[in-house]
Amino acid sequence: MPVAMVTGASRGIGRAIAVALAREGYDVAVTARTVAEGTSVEGLPGSLESTAAEIEAAGWSATPSRPRSIRCCPSGTASTCW
DSSP states (O other), X not given: OOEEEEESXXXXXXXXXXXXXXXXXXXXXXXXXXXXXXXXXXXXXXOHHHHHHHHHHTTOOEEEEOGGGXXXXXXXXXXXXX
């Protein structure tokens, strides 16, 4: 199964891309600054947890990760670490 990593997946285009890739059969690794609902500095709705829950509720695979906790991309998504 192909794997994709989507940054900014808590809302907007990032969230839409993550959900669309999952629908197309990708396992999706998602990351965003807003991890939990209601914790956005800007007061915006959406979160990493809610995006992952939406993907998983539809029967697809999502792996949420906080940006600062990622040392290397999940296996198969990139060849370099940062």
